[in-house]
Amino acid sequence: MYDSYNRKIQYLRVSVTDRCNFRCAYCMPAQGVKMLSHDEILSYEEFLRIIRILSNHGVKKIRLTGGEPLVRKGIIPFIRDIAALQAITDISMTTNGSLLAAMAEKLKAAGLTRVNISLDTINPKQFRQITRGGDLAQTLQGIEAALAVGLTPVKLNIVLTNMITEQDIAYFVDFIHREPVSVRFIEYMPIGESATGPGPSIEEIKTMINSFGRGKLKPTIDICGNGPAKYYDLPQAKGSFGFITPISEHFCGVCNRIRLTADGKFKPCLLSNQEIDVKTALRNGASDDKIAELFYQTIAKKPQGHTLTNPDEPTQFFRRMSQIGG
Numbered sequence: 001m002y003d004s005y006n007r008k009i010q011y012l013r014v015s016v017t018d019r020c021n022f023r024c025a026y027c028m029p030a031q032g033v034k035m036l037s038h039d040e041i042l043s044y045e046e047f048l049r050i051i052r053i054l055s056n057h058g059v060k061k062i063r064l065t066g067g068e069p070l071v072r073k074g075i076i077p078f079i080r081d082i083a084a085l086q087a088i089t090d091i092s093m094t095t096n097g098s099l100l101a102a103m104a105e106k107l108k109a110a111g112l113t114r115v116n117i118s119l120d121t122i123n124p125k126q127f128r129q130i131t132r133g134g135d136l137a138q139t140l141q142g143i144e145a146a147l148a149v150g151l152t153p154v155k156l157n158i159v160l161t162n163m164i165t166e167q168d169i170a171y172f173v174d175f176i177h178r179e180p181v182s183v184r185f186i187e188y189m190p191i192g193e194s195a196t197g198p199g200p201s202i203e204e205i206k207t208m209i210n211s212f213g214r215g216k217l218k219p220t221i222d223i224c225g226n227g228p229a230k231y232y233d234l235p236q237a238k239g240s241f242g243f244i245t246p247i248s249e250h251f252c253g254v255c256n257r258i259r260l261t262a263d264g265k266f267k268p269c270l271l272s273n274q275e276i277d278v279k280t281a282l283r284n285g286a287s288d289d290k291i292a293e294l295f296y297q298t299i300a301k302k303p304q305g306h307t308l309t310n311p312d313e314p315t316q317f318f319r320r321m322s323q324i325g326g
């Protein structure tokens with residue numbers, strides 16, 4: 001299915017919960033955000049029905065996100081049910097990795113293809129500070145487990161904040177030489193206030209990487225993904241670096257996705273307040289065709305691009321990242 005700007009939409013990001021065991025300083029306030037009640041959240045049966053219908057209308061790739069997707073009970077049978085849908089070719093997950101070590105094997109067996117794991121610093125103290133209580137060791141164990149069971153390619157997500165140091169970059173340069181991981185740096189998107197200061201720019205990160213005497217970054221092709229990162233490698237590395245630049249060089253022209261929130265709203269764009277209520281239709285007995293129609297309406301509403309950098313169009317967002325899933 002193509003949208004009004006000739007972009008092919010075949011990817012659905014599903015936020016299975018708004019809950020999270022972290023409180024990352026760039027994602028939500030220290031006190032957290034008001035949680036949805038049990039009734040407000042779609043059941044797995046409801047999610048599955050929507051995914052099944054959309055899979056008959058061109059959706060092939062599903063990403064499970066949150067909040068933190070691994071805190072919601074029943075995620076493993078849910079993945080098994082998605083994997084049983086013939087048209088779905090890629091089921092990935094974005095996770096903070098803290099609960100992954102114990103679940104990786106079962107997730108893989110259920111049909112999860114791969115994981116992207118957030119890891120903003122490798123300094124345990126800074127990690128605890130930025131996640132407001134997270135344990136770095138658990139996330140590192142999660143990454144190891146993902147590699148060990150083949151939830152690959154494993155990609156790491158690092159939001160650029162003032163917490164990132166040269167030691168982090170040195171660690172990541174070493175890490176991509178040791179492991180076939182992709183380490184991605186992401187520009188902070190101001191959709192709520194951040195409790196961290198601005199970090200280095202992508203150009204500064206590239207300069208730092210190039211200064212470690214391990215060769216210079218060279219553009220390379222996408223490594224199995226559907227997303228906006230641009231990838232680079234170093235001469236002897238098993239892995240790669242990726243850069244996600246929603247602000248300095250946005251990628252809206254190739255946007256291929258819509259989103260489904262935990263409380264049953266389709267979102268045409270991450271950085272817009274527009275939503276289409278699918279839950280009410282679902283709970284009022286809507287037919288499969290009616291649900292598909294809401295999907296087409298969502299695609300029709302996809303904006304050409306976000307307006308974050310346009311000073312004439314200030315946008316106040318009513319959802320935080322954790323309520324959308326990134």
Ligand SMILES: Nc1nc2c(ncn2[C@@H]2O[C@H](COP(=O)(O)OP(=O)(O)OP(=O)(O)O)[C@@H](O)[C@H]2O)c(=O)[nH]1
Pocket residue numbers: 063065092094116155157186224225226227228229244246255257270271325326
């Ligand atoms: N502006 C914008 N940012 C996005 C979009 N999709 C993902 N991101 C951001 O990119 C970062 C990484 O997202 P992930 O959830 O790991 O997914 P991805 O990079 O699209 O996934 P793959 O390339 O398929 O591995 C997060 O900070 C997301 O918020 C998008 O459509 N628009």
Ligand SMILES: C[S@@+](CC[C@H](N)C(=O)[O-])C[C@H]1O[C@@H](n2cnc3c(N)ncnc32)[C@H](O)[C@@H]1O
Pocket residue numbers: 020026027065066067068069094095096116117118157158159186187188189190191321322324325326
């Ligand atoms: C909202 S989280 C949900 C999934 C999971 N809890 C995790 O942290 O990976 C999805 C992604 O969005 C990123 N993210 C959160 N807030 C962001 C912001 N303000 N700007 C850019 N990326 C952000 C996170 O780093 C993470 O990689």
Ligand code: SF4
Pocket residue numbers: 020021022023024027028066067068096118321322
């Ligand atoms: S980025 Fe992910 S782990 Fe961190 S608070 Fe947001 S949802 Fe939770």
Ligand code: SF4
Pocket residue numbers: 250251252253255256268269270271303304305306
């Ligand atoms: S900001 Fe909106 S239009 Fe641009 S890539 Fe993200 S979701 Fe797509």
